[in-house]
Amino acid sequence: CCSTMSNTERTFVAVKPDGIQRGLVGEVIKRFEQRGFRLAAMKMVVASEDLCKQHYIDLKDLPFYPGLCTFMHSGPVVAMIWEGLNIVKNVRLMLGETNPADSKPGSIRGDLCITLGRNLIHGSDSLDSANKEIALWFKPEEIIEYKSCQQAFLY
Ligand code: RTP
Numbered sequence: 001c002c003s004t005m006s007n008t009e010r011t012f013v014a015v016k017p018d019g020i021q022r023g024l025v026g027e028v029i030k031r032f033e034q035r036g037f038r039l040a041a042m043k044m045v046v047a048s049e050d051l052c053k054q055h056y057i058d059l060k061d062l063p064f065y066p067g068l069c070t071f072m073h074s075g076p077v078v079a080m081i082w083e084g085l086n087i088v089k090n091v092r093l094m095l096g097e098t099n100p101a102d103s104k105p106g107s108i109r110g111d112l113c114i115t116l117g118r119n120l121i122h123g124s125d126s127l128d129s130a131n132k133e134i135a136l137w138f139k140p141e142e143i144i145e146y147k148s149c150q151q152a153f154l155y
Pocket of ligand 1: 059064068097098116117118119121122123124125
């Protein structure tokens with residue numbers, strides 16, 4: 001109960017290789033910062049094929065799974081942990097739909113991309129996925145503890 005109502009709920013976000021190539025990392029970060037969410041961790045990595053396969057393991061039986069994993073592994077991604085009230089749900093709303101064609105203007109995918117296979121960004125779809133993905137992508141010491149003075153004016 002309580003963790004879903006907490007200002008310190010966390011989610012995992014990754015700007016996919018297309019977002020890096022298109023120079024949209026700053027635009028994505030700007031949106032989460034401006035909303036008031038708190039950046040808890042961030043790194044640029046070329047994820048191993050194993051990591052990408054594990055990340056998308058729930059989709060392993062779908063026909064696009066191999067291509068999706070290959071693409072995720074094809075270049076650097078920016079992996080992040082964001083924190084805030086109802087962050088899992090709020091980030092998914094800010095992302096838009098899986099298919100950019102169904103995403104409303106104002107959402108990240110609705111504003112910045114066109115096709116399903118190049119939809120720019122990943123965000124955890126549940127608190128359970130968020131916890132698993134954070135543990136998969138980040139070591140505990142990569143999550144920096146710091147106080148954000150904005151918080152008192154947001155909550
Ligand atoms: P993501 O995990 O990347 O945030 O995306 P999502 O939850 O919105 O969507 P999901 O169903 O988990 O799909 C993961 C990614 O697979 C690609 N995809 N390709 N039919 C297709 O070719 C197809 N369907 C999905 C998308 O890149 C999607 O983000």
